[in-house]
Each structure stands twice: as structure tokens, then as C-alpha cells.
Amino acid sequence: xxxxxxxxxxxxxxxxxxxxxxxxxxxxxxxxxxxxxxxxxxxxxxxxxxxxxxxxxxxxxxxxxxxxxxxxxxxxxxxxxxxxxxxxxxxxxxxxxxxxxxxxxxxxxxxxxxxxxxxxxxxxxxxxxxxxxxxxxxxxxxxxxxxxxxxxxxxxxxxxxxxxxxxxxxxxxxxxxxxxxxxxxxxxxxxxxxxxxxxxxxxxxxxxxxxxxxxxxxxxxxxxxxxxxxxxxxxxxxxxxxxxxxxxxxxxxxxxxxxxxxxxxxxxxxxxxxxxxxxxxxxxxxxxxxxxxxxxxxxxxxxxxxxxxxxxxxxxxxxxxxxxxxxxxxxxxxxxxxxxxxxxxxxxxxxxxxxxxxxxxxxxxxxxxxxxxxxxxxxxxxxxxxxxxxxxxxxxxxxxxxxxxxxxxxxxxxxxxxxxxxxxxxxxxxxxxxxxxxxxxxxxxxxxxxxxxxxxxxxxxxxxxxxxxxxxxxxxxxxxxxxxxxxxxxxxxxxxx
Amino acid sequence: xxxxxxxxxxxxxxxxxxxxxxxxxxxxxxxxxxxxxxxxxxxxxxxxxxxxxxxxxxxxxxxxxxxxxxxxxxxxxxxxxxxxxxxxxxxxxxxxxxxxxxxxxxxxxxxxxxxxxxxxxxxxxxxxxxxxxxxxxxxxxxxxxxxxxxxxxxxxxxxxxxxxxxxxxxxxxxxxxxxxxxxxxxxxxxxxxxxxxxxxxxxxxxxxxxxxxxxxxxxxxxxxxxxxxxxxxxxxxxxxxxxxxxxxxxxxxxxxxxxxxxxxxxxxxxxxx
Numbered sequence: 001x002x003x004x005x006x007x008x009x010x011x012x013x014x015x016x017x018x019x020x021x022x023x024x025x026x027x028x029x030x031x032x033x034x035x036x037x038x039x040x041x042x043x044x045x046x047x048x049x050x051x052x053x054x055x056x057x058x059x060x061x062x063x064x065x066x067x068x069x070x071x072x073x074x075x076x077x078x079x080x081x082x083x084x085x086x087x088x089x090x091x092x093x094x095x096x097x098x099x100x101x102x103x104x105x106x107x108x109x110x111x112x113x114x115x116x117x118x119x120x121x122x123x124x125x126x127x128x129x130x131x132x133x134x135x136x137x138x139x140x141x142x143x144x145x146x147x148x149x150x151x152x153x154x155x156x157x158x159x160x161x162x163x164x165x166x167x168x169x170x171x172x173x174x175x176x177x178x179x180x181x182x183x184x185x186x187x188x189x190x191x192x193x194x195x196x197x198x199x200x201x202x203x204x205x206x207x208x209x210x211x212x213x214x215x216x217x218x219x220x221x222x223x224x225x226x227x228x229x230x231x232x233x234x235x236x237x238x239x240x241x242x243x244x245x246x247x248x249x250x251x252x253x254x255x256x257x258x259x260x261x262x263x264x265x266x267x268x269x270x271x272x273x274x275x276x277x278x279x280x281x282x283x284x285x286x287x288x289x290x291x292x293x294x295x296x297x298x299x300x301x302x303x304x305x306x307x308x309x310x311x312x313x314x315x316x317x318x319x320x321x322x323x324x325x326x327x328x329x330x331x332x333x334x335x336x337x338x339x340x341x342x343x344x345x346x347x348x349x350x351x352x353x354x355x356x357x358x359x360x361x362x363x364x365x366x367x368x369x370x371x372x373x374x375x376x377x378x379x380x381x382x383x384x385x386x387x388x389x390x391x392x393x394x395x396x397x398x399x400x401x402x403x404x405x406x407x408x409x410x411x412x413x414x415x416x417x418x419x420x421x422x423x424x425x426x427x428x429x430x431x432x433x434x435x436x437x438x439x440x441x442x443x444x445x446x447x448x449x450x451x452x453x454x455x456x457x458x459x460x461x462x463x464x465x466x467x468x469x470x471x472x473x474x475x476x477x478x479x480x481x482x483x484x485x486x487x488x489x490x491x492x493x494x495x496x497x
Numbered sequence: 498x499x500x501x502x503x504x505x506x507x508x509x510x511x512x513x514x515x516x517x518x519x520x521x522x523x524x525x526x527x528x529x530x531x532x533x534x535x536x537x538x539x540x541x542x543x544x545x546x547x548x549x550x551x552x553x554x555x556x557x558x559x560x561x562x563x564x565x566x567x568x569x570x571x572x573x574x575x576x577x578x579x580x581x582x583x584x585x586x587x588x589x590x591x592x593x594x595x596x597x598x599x600x601x602x603x604x605x606x607x608x609x610x611x612x613x614x615x616x617x618x619x620x621x622x623x624x625x626x627x628x629x630x631x632x633x634x635x636x637x638x639x640x641x642x643x644x645x646x647x648x649x650x651x652x653x654x655x656x657x658x659x660x661x662x663x664x665x666x667x668x669x670x671x672x673x674x675x676x677x678x679x680x681x682x683x684x685x686x687x688x689x690x691x692x693x694x695x696x697x698x699x700x701x702x703x704x705x706x707x708x709x710x711x712x713x714x715x716x717x718x719x720x721x722x723x724x725x726x727x728x729x730x731x732x733x734x735x736x737x738x739x740x741x742x743x744x745x746x747x748x749x750x751x752x753x754x755x756x757x758x759x760x761x762x763x764x765x766x767x768x769x770x
Contacts, residue, residue, distance in 0.1 A: 073604060217623045224614050228600045231666070234567050234593045235618040236585075282650035284605045 037304075044307045052198050053188050057331055058299035059204035060257040061269040065295040066211040067250040069288055072274040073226045074243075078147055079132075080270040082154035083251050084263045086131040087124045088161030091255060094123030096168060117203075121252055128251025129244045131157065184327050187260045200260035207256045214249065215288065222246075223284055265328040269295055272335035279339075279346040294338050301338075302331025365466050367405035368435050369395045371414065372465070374424045375432035379490075385421040433493040438468035440486035440493075441476040447487040448480065454487055470495070518581070520545055520674040520705040521566065526575030528558070528565045533764040534573060535561045537729045537756060543674070544722060546703045548696055550710040550736075553726035554749050559709045560596070562726065563676045567593060579674060589618065592672035594663050596679050602652045608662045609647040612637050615669035637665040642691055657688030664695060675699065675706040682711065693719055716740055728756050 044050075071080050098119040102112040131153055138149035187200045215222065221242060225232040229239035250270070257266045277290035306327040314322035344351050373394055378384035386394070392402040406422060409415045414428030424432060442464045443457040468476070473495065477483075486492055521543040528536050536558035543549060551559045564570045566577050568584055579587040592615075612634040613626050620630060638644050641661040646654060654662065660680055667675060680692055696719070699706055707724070710716060716723060716736060723740050725731040725748040732744045 073601075075601065220617055220620070220624075220626065221622065223606070223610075224617055227604045227606060227611075228595065228614070230564075230567075230569055230595045230599060231593060231614065233569060234588065234591070235614075236588050237617065237622075278605070282605050282607070284610075287605050 040304065040308055044304070046307075048196065049188065050303060050307065052196070052201065053184060053327060054300050054303045056188055056198050056201040056204060057184055057261055057265070057303065057327065058296040059201055059208050060261045060266070061273070061295035061299050061331070062292045063204055063208040063211055063253050064257055064266055064269040065273040065291040066208075066215055066288070067246060067253055068270040069274040069277070069291050070222055070226055070246055071250065072271060072278060073284075074246075076146075077271045077275075078150055079135075079247065080250060080254075081267050082135075082150045083128055083131055083247065084254055084258075084267050084270075085154045085158040086161075087127050087251050087255050087258075089157050089164060090123035090127030090130075090161075090251070091120050092161050092164040092168070094119040096164070120255055124251040124255040125248045127157070128248040131251070132244050132247040184261050184265075198260075203256050204260060207253055211249065211253060219285075261331075262328050265331055268332035268335050269298070272332075272339055273298070276335075276339045276342045279342040279349050282348075294335070298331050298335035298338060302334035303327050305334060306330035362401055363404050363408065366395060366397055366401045367409050368431075368466055369397075370402070370405055370409060370422070371424065371428055371432035372435050372439065374415070374422065375429065375436055378424065378429075383423075385418065385423045387420050388422070391422070434470075434473070434495070435465055437493045437495065438473055439465040440490060441473060441480065442468065443486045443488070444480050444483055444492070445476055457487060518545065519543060519578070520580060521707070522578045523562075523566065524576045524578075526565060526577060527573045528561050528570060529573040529763075530561075530570075531764055533760040534756075535728070535760075536565075536726070539575070539730050541724065541730060541733060543705050543707065545705055546700055547705060547721045548700050548719065549705070549707045549722040549724055550716050550720040551707055551724045551726060552710055552713070552716060552740075552748065553731075557727040557748075559726055560678050563593075563678055563707070563709065566676065567591070589670075590673045592667040592670040592675045594667045594675070594677040594680055597656065597659055597663065597682065602659065604651065607648050607650055608638060608643060608654065608658075608665075609634055611651060611662050612665045612669055615666040618670075633669055634665070637668045638662070640668060641665045641695065655685070657684040660684050661688060661691060664692060668695070673704055675704060677706065677708045679709045679711060681708075681715075713745070 068080060071077055095116065098107075098112060098116050101107050101115075102109055107115060134153045134157075135146065135149045138144070138152050139146055142149060142152070144152075184200075188198045190199050191197055192199055192202060221232075221237050224235070225237055225239040225242035232239045232242070254263075254266055254270075257269075261269075273291040273294040274287070276294045277287045280290055281287050306329075307324045309330070310322045310325050311320070314320070342350070345353070347353055370391055373391060374384040374386060376384075377386065388399070388402055388406060391406075392399055395402065406415065409422075409428065410417065412427075413425055414431060415422045416425055439461045442461040446452065446457050446460060447454070477495070484492055519542045521541070523539050523541040526536070526539045527534050539562065551562065553559050561570065565572050566579075566584065577584055580590060584591070609631060613630055615637075616626070616630050616633060620626060635644065635647060638647055641664050643658060643661050643665065646658060651659060651662065660682075664677075664680060667677070681689055684692070696706055696708070700721075708720070710720070717740060720736055722734065723736050724733045725739065725744055727748045731748045732739045
């Protein structure tokens, strides 16, 4: 595609103007979005409570996004989902041990309160590693694929966790609903004494800080072990150990985020930001940065949607009493929306940019076909002039691509319009010569190496001609001993006049 | 060393089995997956400063041999010495080029990042890749003719270019023993020439290189030594002596049916009585 483009567009590119337009457009868009947001936030009576909700959720989401990046890159996204479930027995056992220590007088009830969280954390770390080890065992013993092993391990451990809660309900005050669906609206109320900073914001902030430090310090090791486990291990960075460490960190992040935002949101935040970022960049450091931004944006947009969307939707339907909805759920929705946006508009992998590339390629191929047609006509009858409908019919395309191609060719001075017919200019003739040369060289090449009747050559050459740049033409010519005639006995135009 | 002498008293000349100067010496190594031996009782000592082709049919255990030397898969029995010591003590002196299919090419790294990975061990844990490391990596990319592609995301390289990146990564390790798993698989003609040039350059600098190779046509042209493998070591030595019709027939002429049968029994845990 590059080759065909360089064959035609030798004029200075208009990339500078295009870039300026994009920047200007984004600035206008930003201002519009900002004004809209302000209106919406004022309309929804945004207050410090909303701000803290978003801050807490954003911190939790960002903390999750960091290990999530490496889960996604290792193609172990399901492991996050599984860990979200397996941590339950870890938490319960940790609580039970802490409780038992307090009962038997090892620790005072004051320390019990502060220890509870540390115990939960350690329980999660252990269960993270245990889940990874168990999954591997099941995989080996059961001779099943990793996802099947995961399915067995996480349902079993989750069930054990639920059983433990039922059995020991009188000793531990854990509400499974709270662990799974943690309610961010209420956790924000639980603030650090004498401030209005929610305790959950502090916890999630610390976890985010710890995860960021780990990523910065072990960036190299995380990268190599995720990319190429064999090389990593031979270089003394044991990929298995890194795997277990990642599982442990993921589990610890999960439990700290559970309490405040609930498991549904946590699972979404583990995978969605990294998956979104993967569509937007090919650099690991950018990918991590974009994941964090997507996580924070999802938290903000999600809460905004939760307090505004329901009334927008339900008031016209006659239910004015519906004013807001579950924030965590909406954050997951927002993350999903951001992913879809990236999938549609991503610069390289986006659906839209792929369509644009396709259109650009079509246009340049049609343009080259126009040049080739006019050249051949000149060659046969001395003059080459065709109207747009004749060109369209002979190329076998529709009017639009021909129109666009002709406009481009006229702009670059390769064709001129006389009345309603188009003719080659000198520069157009030069380009056409290369194209026809490519076509006939390819026909000769095919005829030399394939045992084919002469009428089979044209179609293949018509396809290939657009992709034969100067270097390949040279190679072909050398291979054919600079033959001057194609298999149909027509002259192969020389590379230079 | 002492332990091996004790456990194998019949092998009194242990130094001869594992000469300290040999880049690689394998002594009676058997490797099994799920108890089923894949390669049996390999005895091999690699010559210094030679290019060695590891040749054998599919399923002969060529990759397994390399992976076992590198401790990537456990050995059922036997020993491996690299320059007279256990592999994990000599990591710095061994470079490895895995099969191209073994990694995810959509991973967000560019060619230069991948080559710089070869320096991670030298850089050390937790320390960042610095400008001079990138410089070294860039030089290696240049040596394999890939300097223009340093900033390309690796999925946008052709198969041959990807293989060159892998080779450059091994080069920056500046090892003394190289193990390469099918570097010629699916590469274009110019990459093949580039790889051969690099291999010869390594040989001139006194390095030993073991290459899993599939193309029997080129073995004599490219390699000094061969190691013919089909679940067991069929023959090894200079190409001119060992790469014979007779030996190839032994290597490719069907596996030893009995080895397979015994292996199957061992997997099933059947005692045979």
C-alpha cells in the first residue's frame, strides 16, 4: 500500500494541515465537553460526597488496572475473575484466625480491630498464590486446558468460602453480599476520624501507591516474564515465580478494593482499562498510563451517569421518582463504553480507521487504473481521452471512487480535463509508464515460471501491478534479463525515458 | 561433583565425562513428559568453536534436548554441565533463541525493546534500561540488518525480521554457548543468509552454537558438526563423517518402535506382568 501511495503522491503531503485540523477540533470538543459537564454537574447537584465517591472508586479502579495490564498481556484475564472468587475463603479464614486469637486472649480486642485488615490482606496474598498453584495442579493432573482448571478451582474455593461463612456465622460478621457487591455509596460515609476523607479512599490510595511502586521497580522483570517466559527463566528471572507474585498482588488488590467498590466493579476494572489501552497503543509504558486514565475516567463517567442518566431516561417515561442508580454498576458500564469507543476509533486497530485505510487504498488503486487505461489508449490509438462514465465502466467500479480518484489526479496535475474528457499530463504519463511496466513485467514473470495460457496472465498482473515499487520492478527486470517485450508482444516501457 | 561420583561409582573418570573446557557436556540424560521418556540416555559433549546442527524428524526430542539443558523442563535422570559447571551457575555464558511461535507477537514492545531484553541479566534486578544499553541493543540490531526497524512494534515485522530480532537479542548476551531452536524456520532467503553469516561470525570468535535444523539440504553447507537425534542419540561428530546416508536412514527410518511401546507402558504405569 505504501508503494502504491508513493507511486502517485509525490506532491508535498497535506499532513500538516490535517494535524492542525485535528488539534483544533479536539480543543473545541474539549471546551464543549467541559461546559456540558459543568451544566450536568450543577444540574445533578454535585457535592463533596459525590467527589469522594468518585475519588474512592477511581483509586480502587486504578489500583486494579495495574495488575490488570499484566493479566491481559499474559492472556490470563480470566485469572482475575477467578481470583475475585477464590479470595472469599482466604478472607474468611483470616477473619476466623484473628477472631480465635482474640478469643483465646493472644491479642486484645483493640488490636483485633486493626489486625483484622492486615489479616485479610495476608489471607488474600496466600490464597492468590494457592489458586495459581492449584490451577496448575488441576491442569496437570486432570490434563485439561488452563481455563477448565480455573473453572474447577475457583468454584470449589468459592463454595468452601460460602460454607465457612454459614458454619461460623456467629463468630464472623461477614456479609457475603457486602464482600461481593460492596456498596460504595455507604463506604464513603465511613470516614477517617475528624476529616471527611473516606477510609476506603486511604486504603485504595495506599494500594495504588504500592502497585505503582512495584510496577516501576519491576518494570523490566514484569515485561520480560510476560513476553517470553522461556528467555526470562533462562536469564534468572523465573517466569513461574513472577506469575505467582502477580497472582498474590492481584488478590491483595482485589480484597482491598472489594470492600469499597464490590467485586463486579473490581473485575471490570481489572480487565477493561488494559484491554482498552491495548487497542490504543503499542508501547507498554503508554499502555499502563492509558489504563490508569481509562480507569479514572470510568469512575468519574460512571458516577455522573448514575446520578444523571436515570432521570433523563425515566422522567419522560412517567417515573419522575427514579433519580439515580447503582454507581459501581454504572462505572462498569462506562468502562465498557470506553472500550467500545476505542475499538471503533482506535488509530490502528479501530474499525473506523481500518475502513478509512481501505477507502484510501481503493482510491489510490482506482487512480492508478485510470492512469493505466489512459496510457494504453494513447499507446493504441495515439490519443487517450475518456469521460468519467467510460472510465468507471472500464475499471469496473462505481462512480464515487472514480470521481474521487480523478479529483486527486487533477489536483496533483497528473490528468487534465478537456470538456468532459480526461487526458494524461506529462507527469501522469510518467507514472502510468511505471504502472504499465510493472504490469507487463509481472505478466512476463508469470509466463516464465507458470505454465499458463496467455489469457490467464492479465488478471493477476492487474492485481499485482499496484504493489510493485521501483525496487521490485528492478528485481523483476533483472530476473527477466531486461526483456523489452511482454508475452503478448507489447513493449515494456523502460524505467527511465 | 562428589555426589555424582558417589551415586555412580562405576564412572570413575567423571572428569572425562564432564571436561571443564567443554562448552556443553550431557551425561546419560533422560527427559520425560508425564513419565513417558521423550529422549533416552543422551551422552554428548559439544566441541569448542563449532557450528552444530541438531537434526532429526518431528517428535525426535530436539527442542526437549535444548529445554532440558536450560532447566526449562525437568530431567528424569542424568546431568548437564556447561563449561564444567551446573547450568544455573553459568547462565551468563549461555544464549538462547527460542522458537518464534513461542511468544505473543502482539505484545506491546518494539524491536529494540526485545533486543534489550538480552541485557536484562547484565543490568540486574530492578535497575532500568539505560541509554548505553539501548546503544548496545541498537548495534546488535544493526548487525542483523534491522537497524531501520528498531522502533517497529514487533507484530509489524515479517517472520524473517522477527527471527533476526531474536538473534540480535541472543547476540547482546555475548554468550560463549548458543542454543537456537529452529532459527531457519519460515524465514526468507535473505534472512537465511544473514543468519548463516552471524553463525559463522560467532564461530570465528570461538563460540559454540547448537542449532535445531530441519533443512537436510543445507546441513553440510552450514554446519561443521551434527547431532542426529531420534528419541536417542543416533550419531554425532563432524558433518563429513557422520552425516551419511546410513546414519540418516537410522535417524529418519521410523522410530525405534520398542522405545515408544515402553514409554507408553511407563505412562500408563503398567508393570508388564
